[in-house]
Amino acid sequence: MRKLAFFIVLLYAVKPCFSSDINGWDSVLVMKKSAFFTDLMGKKKLIQPLRSPEYPFVSPKHPFLKERRYQFFSLSGELFIHFNGSGLLYQLKNSSDSNYIFRRIDDTENLNYNFEAYLFTHQKEIYNIGGYGFWRSSGTLRKYNPKDMEWDAVPLNEEIHIPYINQIGTAGILSWFNNKSSELYIPF
Numbered sequence: 001m002r003k004l005a006f007f008i009v010l011l012y013a014v015k016p017c018f019s020s021d022i023n024g025w026d027s028v029l030v031m032k033k034s035a036f037f038t039d040l041m042g043k044k045k046l047i048q049p050l051r052s053p054e055y056p057f058v059s060p061k062h063p064f065l066k067e068r069r070y071q072f073f074s075l076s077g078e079l080f081i082h083f084n085g086s087g088l089l090y091q092l093k094n095s096s097d098s099n100y101i102f103r104r105i106d107d108t109e110n111l112n113y114n115f116e117a118y119l120f121t122h123q124k125e126i127y128n129i130g131g132y133g134f135w136r137s138s139g140t141l142r143k144y145n146p147k148d149m150e151w152d153a154v155p156l157n158e159e160i161h162i163p164y165i166n167q168i169g170t171a172g173i174l175s176w177f178n179n180k181s182s183e184l185y186i187p188f
Contacts, residue, residue: 026060029081029090029102037100040074041092046179047074049082049119058102064111075121082126085115085133087151089126089144107149114138118162120177120184127154129184130162137161160184 031037034057040047049071058081060066068083079092079100087108094101117131117138126144128151130137139159142151177184 025088025104026062026065027104029058029060029104031058031100031102033095033098033100037072037079040072041077041079043074044077046121048121048177048179049073071119073119073121075126076124080126082119082128084117085113085131086111087114087142087144105146105149106144106151108151114142116162117142118177118184122177122179122182129160 037057050073051069051071057072058070065083065088068085070081070083072079072081074080079102081090081102082088087106087110088104089106089108090102091105092100093103113133114128114131115133117128119126119128121127127141129141130139132138139156139161141154141156141160143154144150145152
């Protein structure tokens, strides 16, 4: 009986170390209006994801999000923000005279499994591939499914690992997606 009680106490003590409180994430993000984003939204062409600069366009409240880089992109005239190392995806829903208001559109529960995954869009859908986390590198292709608000794994005949190089002053990812040819280029 003592062992069982000890085990139950241990489970409650260890759980916060390995789980994330998804309910505490920002459900709304506010970004100040700027000529850059107004111009970006006015583009009718597809804009592939751009990595955030060190300047924080978005000021999330949750400490986890404050530490993360993010990508922003336009798809079908809509502006989105995706946080690195997560499936957290926000879409521009409203704007005021001075702010853009983004609402969270995903229901992601797993985090930290896809750091530096390559995010891209194709045929009005959002994808990411690769990344690392939980002591392993992944070559999984994932597609955002708006119906269930989750990232679904897309079956491939083999995993494709994206090289990450941070020694040459780049953002680290050397891959790119060509929308015209529908090809993802991955240097090996």
